[in-house]
Amino acid sequence: MDGSKMSQDELVDKLKQQVALENIELLLTKMSRLCFNKCVIKPGSSLDSSEQKCVSMCMDRYMETVSLVSKSFGERLLAESQNMH
């Protein structure tokens, strides 16, 4: 009985971990695509230092963007749900 409870908690943990991992993977892929588009206009023989700098800044700004968007999104959802009731 105790063993089955353990495996159930483990299953839930594993599920959450997998979801989190997938989210990170999606975010990384998306940031690579978006920042490549913004920073590497004409791919050269190497990623030069200005491109690398741009990519780093791009990633920081994108993460800020996501947090800003998720804040406005949350506020809007909350307002909407309060309107319904």
Next chain:
Amino acid sequence: MADLFGNNNDNFDLGSSSSGSSADKLKIEEVQKVIMMEQQKAQLNAQIQEISEICWEKCVDKPSAKLGGKTEVCLTNCVKRFFDTSVVIAHRFNQLLQRSNTG
């Protein structure tokens, strides 16, 4: 592929293979609740990621050391207007649907 599905079934079929007591059922319900909540969270996250990309393309020109006030205002407005747009689209779609149903 078939093996993968078999594995999934093993994971989510907890309890039904054992006695199936009410305590087991309760636990399965708990796990199902967690899965449903995770699905909702994932859906919400996907929406946020989608809008983030849309508004990033609209508002951010060249990445710099800071987003800047102007860009931040653009981003918040972008989210709100995107929301409004979806509402208008849904309304319009409903209208068209009703028209095609009555006409």
